[in-house]
Amino acid sequence: MIINGVTIDATFAEAFPMKATRAIITAQNEKWAMISAQAMTGFATSVIACGCEAGIERVLGPDETPDGRPGVSIMIFAMGGKGLAKQLETRAGQCVLTSPTSALFAGIDGGIRIPLGKNLRYFGDGFQIAKVIAGKRYWRIPVMDGEFLSEATTGQVDAIGGGNFLVLAQSQPQALAACEAAIEAMRKIPNVIMPFPGGVVRSGSKVGSKYKTLNASTNDAFCPTLKGATKTDLSPEIESVMEIVIDGLSKADIDLAMRVGIQAVCDLGAENGIKRISAGNYGGKLGPFHFHLQEIMA
Amino acid sequence: MSALTFTLINPPAQRVDMSPLVCHLLKDLAVADIAALHLQSGKRKLRVDELFTIEGVDSQAIVIKNSTAKLDFIGKELDGGSITVEGDAGAYLGMGMKSGELKVHGNAGLYAACEMKKGYLEVSGNVGDFLGAALPGNKMGMKGGTILVKGNVGQRAGDHMRRGNILIEGNAGDYCGSRMTAGTIAVMGQTGRFLGYAMRRGTLLLWNPPQLSASFNDCGAHTLAFLPILFASFKTLDSKFADSTLAFNRVQRYAGDMSEMGRGEVLVKL
Numbered sequence: 001m002i003i004n005g006v007t008i009d010a011t012f013a014e015a016f017p018m019k020a021t022r023a024i025i026t027a028q029n030e031k032w033a034m035i036s037a038q039a040m041t042g043f044a045t046s047v048i049a050c051g052c053e054a055g056i057e058r059v060l061g062p063d064e065t066p067d068g069r070p071g072v073s074i075m076i077f078a079m080g081g082k083g084l085a086k087q088l089e090t091r092a093g094q095c096v097l098t099s100p101t102s103a104l105f106a107g108i109d110g111g112i113r114i115p116l117g118k119n120l121r122y123f124g125d126g127f128q129i130a131k132v133i134a135g136k137r138y139w140r141i142p143v144m145d146g147e148f149l150s151e152a153t154t155g156q157v158d159a160i161g162g163g164n165f166l167v168l169a170q171s172q173p174q175a176l177a178a179c180e181a182a183i184e185a186m187r188k189i190p191n192v193i194m195p196f197p198g199g200v201v202r203s204g205s206k207v208g209s210k211y212k213t214l215n216a217s218t219n220d221a222f223c224p225t226l227k228g229a230t231k232t233d234l235s236p237e238i239e240s241v242m243e244i245v246i247d248g249l250s251k252a253d254i255d256l257a258m259r260v261g262i263q264a265v266c267d268l269g270a271e272n273g274i275k276r277i278s279a280g281n282y283g284g285k286l287g288p289f290h291f292h293l294q295e296i297m298a
Numbered sequence: 299m300s301a302l303t304f305t306l307i308n309p310p311a312q313r314v315d316m317s318p319l320v321c322h323l324l325k326d327l328a329v330a331d332i333a334a335l336h337l338q339s340g341k342r343k344l345r346v347d348e349l350f351t352i353e354g355v356d357s358q359a360i361v362i363k364n365s366t367a368k369l370d371f372i373g374k375e376l377d378g379g380s381i382t383v384e385g386d387a388g389a390y391l392g393m394g395m396k397s398g399e400l401k402v403h404g405n406a407g408l409y410a411a412c413e414m415k416k417g418y419l420e421v422s423g424n425v426g427d428f429l430g431a432a433l434p435g436n437k438m439g440m441k442g443g444t445i446l447v448k449g450n451v452g453q454r455a456g457d458h459m460r461r462g463n464i465l466i467e468g469n470a471g472d473y474c475g476s477r478m479t480a481g482t483i484a485v486m487g488q489t490g491r492f493l494g495y496a497m498r499r500g501t502l503l504l505w506n507p508p509q510l511s512a513s514f515n516d517c518g519a520h521t522l523a524f525l526p527i528l529f530a531s532f533k534t535l536d537s538k539f540a541d542s543t544l545a546f547n548r549v550q551r552y553a554g555d556m557s558e559m560g561r562g563e564v565l566v567k568l
Contacts, residue, residue, distance in 0.1 A: 066526055066527055066530075067523055067524075067526050068526050068530075103523050126561070127561070129499070129501075129563070130480070130563070131482070131524055131528070132461060132462075133440075133502070133524070133527050133528050134530045134531040138524055139524075140522075140524055146520060146521065146522075146523075147520070147522055147523060147524075149523040149524050150529075274384075288505070
């Protein structure tokens with residue numbers, strides 16, 4: 001398949017079941033809601049070493065948030081429910097509770113309930129106040145700038161992590177420009193996050209390593225500087241490869257995000273140095289969710 | 299289906315225990331069986347059709363017409379469905395109510411919604427003492443649900459209240475929120491003496507400055523984030539509480555009762 005001069009490989013991205021949650025952070029203005037959201041989703045690019053994958057889903061207007069203030073919706077993905085709950089709680093405690101003027105609300109009403117402010121309340125040292133409003137429990141925790149308001153719980157749902165595609169370009173600036181265009185388009189899609197810095201990862205990995213202590217290492221088949229030194233998957237004109245990883249609440253959400261992202265890359269086309277779109281997989285043996293690029297773009 | 303309507307034929311000489319006439323107890327009964335039920339009135343037991351004419355069939359939507367203040371225990375432990383009272387209601391209205399909706403187009407007597415657990419109670423007129431309170435000797439009053447009173451309430455509203463909302467458009471008598479354990483009482487009108495007497499936790503939300511005891515301490519003026527959410531939850535009510543122009547998030551906060559554990563608060567609109 002070729003779109004605008006860009007070859008779409010007959011391959012698939014392989015993804016895994018994860019657990020996910022969503023939280024809504026509000027603040028006095030969008031600037032401070034975003035600062036808090038960025039802190040909460042920081043150091044959460046990959047479960048390989050971060051314990052979770054997290055990202056900002058979108059900015060919310062005052063009419064979309066529970067307390068009528070500007071807000072940001074964030075999502076966190078982890079391999080299991082316990083890990084997710086721990087990551088959510090520590091991040092909420094260190095990054096949102098501490099952030100000036102912030103408040104924290106559930107972003108998923110259904111699902112299994114996991115603590116959001118339920119345990120953070122103990123920071124109130126006995127001065128915390130519970131309020132049950134319209135069936136939802138909130139905690140008011142006295143803090144130095146006033147009161148930190150947090151919903152007690154949020155929802156944990158089944159999700160999918162590891163949807164991805166690779167952008168193969170003639171130069172590094174062209175690969176990055178294409179990925180930026182893809183991310184801009186994909187950020188408009190609900191229920192997905194792209195957890196890597198700016199949504200783009202330049203160090204895609206393969207499973208395993210020659211070093212026994214490592215369970216992941218550089219994806220040498222897609223490293224352009226190793227074209228003559230390893231079993232490469234790159235043609236001579238490819239000088240740079242970048243990857244976009246997508247975590248989403250459902251296969252349909254990731255399908256849509258991949259389609260929108262790949263289309264944005266293909267819109268730049270061969271004339272802007274984009275040569276191929278490929279994807280990372282492990283032969284289909286590890287992850288139950290397969291995202292076939294040509295089916296998605298058909 | 300038309301609402302099951304009980305129209306009082308004559309004002310009863312003695313007080314009547316209306317507790318058998320609730321939606322969940324009448325669910326599987328035919329109208330003839332309902333007519334044959336007995337209600338305690340003074341020392342006598344009267345058939346329902348001696349006191350009321352009965353129309354309609356839908357036992358999940360009960361209407362009581364020509365009601366008087368001698369009809370006690372209306373909606374006692376109501377568990378689903380709706381009861382509408384046209385006229386006054388006696389004592390113990392909605393006592394121990396578990397779910398459903400109870401509306402009174404008139405006044406209600408003592409101990410309305412006492413030990414209520416869940417559901418919605420609305421009274422368009424005034425209500426007597428001990429609204430949402432615990433029964434004498436008990437330690438736990440209202441545990442959940444919402445009460446809306448469009449008129450005034452008597453003394454000891456929310457006595458021993460544990461959870462839920464009591465919304466009062468008019469005035470509240472003395473000892474409003476006394477011995478509260480938690481929950482919210484909002485009063486748009488005036489409040490009486492000994493507000494929040496011995497309250498442990500909970501919120502008294504006031505539109506007018508109260509006469510506070512010395513055991514309440516001023517914590518200053520604050521903008522509280524939970525208030526917009528609280529007011530938003532009242533939006534669906536047929537009440538002044540749904541009027542966004544009357545909502546606020548800037549309050550003077552008083553902590554008390556310091557003669558008790560002192561974790562309660564009185565929030566006064568600024």
